[in-house]
Amino acid sequence: MSRSRPALLALGALLACALVLLLPAARRRPPAPGRGAPANSTVRRGTAAGADPAVAYREAAGPRAPGPGRPDVLFLHGQAFTSATWEALGTLALLAGEGHRAVAIDLPGYGDSPPTGTVATQQGRVAFLERILEELGLRRPVLVSPSMSGRFALPFLLLRGDRLAGFVPIAPVGTRDYAVGQYQQVQTPSLILYGDRDTGLGHQALQSLRHLPRHRVVVLPGAGHACYLDKPGDFHRALLGFLGQLQ
Structure with a gap:
């Protein structure tokens, strides 16, 4: 028994080392099927150098399925997220496979985009999105705006909705900053999305957004504020259905 003890101790040490090596790999494991990007998806990263400041973005690479008339889609993000969220969720690859050009950006001060004082005002944020559309060559895209990004998307919608x-x-912030009459003048088709467990900002935003003349509402059951993370399948179906109606 005394002779086997060193061998057992050596075996235990080897097992401990193996666990240490495997744990980081486990933490890097891709999202489970249905939540993350398909195994064959490819997303390229770039920088919109003409914007001020330069803005990092992600876009599904490779040939897209034929889709004449299918609109481009520009994704913004919430405060706790970046453009990487839409890559990990598989959204960029999914839309590209359906014939859409799908681009997600890192807003200034998030992800790989440096901060800038030029977006401190409403006018600055509108000008920022205008430059992004021009720099990335996005012609009349569909703008997806969750949570914090409403500070950028809402003034752009009200002032440049024709773009x-x-x-x-998706439960954007800042909806109370505008009057009912301002929403009523917008003719951009809109899909108002939120989770039924988002009883705060989701319901609050709806009270203002329901005044958009050309809107429909989709409430995702069992989902919270970041409803696209809680129910990605339902979110993708709702988004693709909306995009299909715009063609």
């Missing part, structure tokens, strides 16, 4: 083919607000 958009559609608008998808």
Whole structure:
């Protein structure tokens, strides 16, 4: 028994080392099927150098399925997220496979985009999105705006709605900053999305956004504020259905 003890101790040490090596790999494991990007998806990263400041973006690469008339889609993000969220969720690859050009950006001060004081005002944020559309060559895209990004998307919608083919607000902030009459003048088709467990900002935003003349509402059951993370399948179906109506 005394002779086997060193061998057992050596075996235990080897197992401990193996666990240490495997744990980081486990933490890097891709999202489970249905939540993350398909195994064969490819997303390229770039920088919109002409914007001020330069803005990082992600876009599904490779040939897209034939889709004449299918609108481009520009994704913004919430405060706790970046453009990487839409890559990990598989959204960029999914839309590219359906014939859409799908681009997600890192807003200034998030992800790989440096901060800038030029977006401190409403006018600055509108000008920022205008430059992004021009720099990335997005012609009348559908603008997807969750949570914090409403500070950028809402003033752009109200002042430059003619530059958009559609608008998808997901419980955006800042909806109370505008009057009912301002919403009523917008003719951009809109899909208002939120989770039924988002009893705060989701319901609050709806009270203002329901005054958009050309809107429909989709409430995702069992989903919270980041409803696209809680129910990605339902979110993708709702988004693709909306995009299909715009063609």
